[in-house]
Amino acid sequence: MRSTFTPYGLAALQRGFHESPDYTRRELLAAATEAVNLLESDVKGNYPRHTGLTSASITSDAFSTPAGVLGVVGSAAPVAVFTELGTRPHTPPLEPLLLWVRDVLGKTGDEGYAAARGIQRKIRARGTKANPKFAQAAQRHEGAIVRMFEGAAGRVAAHLAGPGGAA
Numbered sequence: 001m002r003s004t005f006t007p008y009g010l011a012a013l014q015r016g017f018h019e020s021p022d023y024t025r026r027e028l029l030a031a032a033t034e035a036v037n038l039l040e041s042d043v044k045g046n047y048p049r050h051t052g053l054t055s056a057s058i059t060s061d062a063f064s065t066p067a068g069v070l071g072v073v074g075s076a077a078p079v080a081v082f083t084e085l086g087t088r089p090h091t092p093p094l095e096p097l098l099l100w101v102r103d104v105l106g107k108t109g110d111e112g113y114a115a116a117r118g119i120q121r122k123i124r125a126r127g128t129k130a131n132p133k134f135a136q137a138a139q140r141h142e143g144a145i146v147r148m149f150e151g152a153a154g155r156v157a158a159h160l161a162g163p164g165g166a167a
Contacts, residue, residue: 012157016157025064031148033071042141073134073137086129091123
């Protein structure tokens with residue numbers, strides 16, 4: 001089931017941007033910040049761990065622009081894109097695979113080398129499957145995020161209707 005933003009919420013935000021844009025932006029920025037923090041925490045907590053470097057590279061930010069409010073959760077580590085989307089067949093470098101085999105499988109020496117070469121051959125033949133942790137987190141929390149923004153819209157509507165409001 002897909003969560004949707006209500007017409008009431010959209011109307012409140014449209015009116016808020018027209019009558020009280022600073023207050024509306026603050027409320028939306030607060031909702032976006034809460035949403036991206038939730039998603040960042042979920043992705044980091046469910047991200048595959050090897051060295052922990054990719055997980056540590058996952059960050060979030062929410063900011064206000066002239067066009068509206070934007071929230072972003074992402075990673076600067078290129079491997080995060082490959083993990084999220086999967087890859088086509090290619091020949092990965094052997095050294096990172098040797099480290100992975102040592103750290104995750106506990107194999108070293110000839111046994112580790114053979115395992116890493118086997119993984120390398122499999123990736124060369126088939127690529128890698130997608131492991132969409134960012135998309136899964138967004139899907140898991142979609143309803144909660146919509147409620148965060150509906151709450152912001154409700155606060156904007158209350159502000160506009162209340163004493164000292166723009167109404």
